[in-house]
Amino acid sequence: MKALHSLRQWRPSRLGMKLFAAILSVNVAIAASVFLAVTYSIDRGFLDYLNQAQERRATLLADGLITRWETQNSWAWLEEAPDRWPYIVRFELGQEHRDRPSPLGEAQDFALQGADGHAIIPPSDTPRGSRNWHWMTLYSDLAPNGQREAIGALGFRPPQEMMERMESRFLERQQRNLILIVVSLGIASLLLAGGLSWWLGRRTRALAGATLRLTEGDYHTRLPERGRDELSRLARDFNVLAATLEASREARARWVSDTAHELRTPLAVLRGEIEAMQDGIRPLNQENLSSLAQEVAQLERLVSDLRLLSQSDAGALDIQLAPLNLSDSLGSRLTDADRWLEQSGLSLTCQLEEDIMIRGDAQRLRQLWSNLLDNSCAYTQSPGALRVTLGCARGQAVIVWQDSSPGVPNSELGRLTERLYRVEGSRNRASGGSGLGLSIASALVSAHGGTMEASASTLGGLAWTLRFPLISSDPY
Numbered sequence: 334m335k336a337l338h339s340l341r342q343w344r345p346s347r348l349g350m351k352l353f354a355a356i357l358s359v360n361v362a363i364a365a366s367v368f369l370a371v372t373y374s375i376d377r378g379f380l381d382y383l384n385q386a387q388e389r390r391a392t393l394l395a396d397g398l399i400t401r402w403e404t405q406n407s408w409a410w411l412e413e414a415p416d417r418w419p420y421i422v423r424f425e426l427g428q429e430h431r432d433r434p435s436p437l438g439e440a441q442d443f444a445l446q447g448a449d450g451h452a453i454i455p456p457s458d459t460p461r462g463s464r465n466w467h468w469m470t471l472y473s474d475l476a477p478n479g480q481r482e483a484i485g486a487l488g489f490r491p492p493q494e495m496m497e498r499m500e501s502r503f504l505e506r507q508q509r510n511l512i513l514i515v516v517s518l519g520i521a522s523l524l525l526a527g528g529l530s531w532w533l534g535r536r537t538r539a540l541a542g543a544t545l546r547l548t549e550g551d552y553h554t555r556l557p558e559r560g561r562d563e564l565s566r567l568a569r570d571f572n573v574l575a576a577t578l579e580a581s582r583e584a585r586a587r588w589v590s591d592t593a594h595e596l597r598t599p600l601a602v603l604r605g606e607i608e609a610m611q612d613g614i615r616p617l618n619q620e621n622l623s624s625l626a627q628e629v630a631q632l633e634r635l636v637s638d639l640r641l642l643s644q645s646d647a648g649a650l651d652i653q654l655a656p657l658n659l660s661d662s663l664g665s666r667l668t669d670a671d672r673w674l675e676q677s678g679l680s681l682t683c684q685l686e687e688d689i690m691i692r693g694d695a696q697r698l699r700q701l702w703s704n705l706l707d708n709s710c711a712y713t714q715s716p717g718a719l720r721v722t723l724g725c726a727r728g729q730a731v732i733v734w735q736d737s738s739p740g741v742p743n744s745e746l747g748r749l750t751e752r753l754y755r756v757e758g759s760r761n762r763a764s765g766g767s768g769l770g771l772s773i774a775s776a777l778v779s780a781h782g783g784t785m786e787a788s789a790s791t792l793g794g795l796a797w798t799l800r801f802p803l804i805s806s807d808p809y
Contacts, residue, residue, distance in 0.1 A: 360522030397425030444488035552579035657693040666702040678715025685723040704770040738793035750775040
């Protein structure tokens with residue numbers, strides 16, 4: 334198994350191979366494009382350079398030949414010793430001290446004719462003959478008749494033919510250098526693409542393996558978070574997802590366990606009382622039937638609460654939002670609860686701003702107020718106090734619901750709306766509640782687009798801050 338796992342780890346990833354092929358192809362294409370562009374530039378631009386350079390050299394050589402003719406007053410000295418021509422060309426072009434002449438200034442690239450057109454230094458053999466050579470007429474101001482006259486013509490090889498010769502020298506050398514550059518770029522691209530594909534493949538394989546383990550239920554899987562690139566952020570998001578799934582699984586298991594426990598208690602009571610009646614231990618009378626009816630009612634309430642929460646989770650909560658006067662809704666419910674609060678030993682203080690409009694469901698809001706009242710009446714010691722204020726702040730309706738002691742530890746405040754969660758200590762389930770009232774209240778507030786936060790009350794107990802988005806009371 335270890336060997337198989339090792340082989341899987343070293344198996345190249347498809348993404349890495351695609352990246353390798355893409356980088357290598359792009360770099361090779363760029364190198365080939367550079368090679369072709371430089372070759373084309375040399376073929377076109379270098380021909381113009383040769384033409385200009387050869388014309389400059391021909392002008393320089395012509396000036397020197399004119400000076401020599403004026404000294405000798407003829408070309409006889411050159412006709413008698415034509416072997417002087419390479420030396421004269423090198424001297425006039427300033428190359429006499431070089432071991433080898435410049436490929437652009439060789440004697441065979443120039444020719445000389447006399448004034449009558451006879452060849453003193455004939456053109457060297459070329460594939461196209463001498464008709465394509467360029468000729469420059471030589472004039473002297475020291476002719477025997479004292480006038481400026483033509484003393485001959487200097488010819489130089491056409492740049493196209495020089496280009497053909499240069500291809501075997503300069504161009505082949507440059508192309509060889511370019512080939513070496515292209516090969517070097519190819520090797521560098523190969524190494525770069527291989528390194529990047531291996532690096533990316535290793536990280537993506539780790540992500541793929543962790544995802545597979547996550548789908549198999551191993552929510553403890555985590556990825557190392559190295560660097561600040563996109564893959565690191567993806568690993569961080571993966572870890573958050575894994576932690577969320579792990580917490581969700583634990584919450585689901587706890588939810589199922591707590592729900593089973595909540596259902597088991599009234600069912601056990603019902604079963605015990607029914608068996609007692611069957612065995613004749615308890616008489617089958619109106620009082621015992623009322624006790625059974627209370628347990629059934631508690632079961633119905635618990636099932637109804639569970640159904641409401643499941644609908645809220647699925648986004649299918651039956652709620653009809655319409656313009657609603659929040660001040661009237663809250664004030665009416667608090668007025669109706671006077672007797673309830675009196676029986677619980679709580680004194681009520683209200684400070685409600687009038688005509689605060691929101692979009693809400695009157696029935697669901699009444700259920701919300703009832704759950705908050707039930708929580709305060711159940712967990713506030715008698716005699717106690719309840720203070721409710723309603724106002725507006727930052728485009729929101731704000732309700733502050735405070736009761737007196739006992740309070741809730743700060744560490745427990747954030748968990749009060751968890752389903753079936755009860756605070757250990759003074760605010761326990763002494764009243765026999767289902768532990769779902771605050772969860773339902775939070776779901777109802779969220780369904781209205783609001784928020785519900787718990788904090789310590791200035792009265793010594795618990796404070797709830799509810800916020801709802803406002804709408805204008807003026808339809809126009």
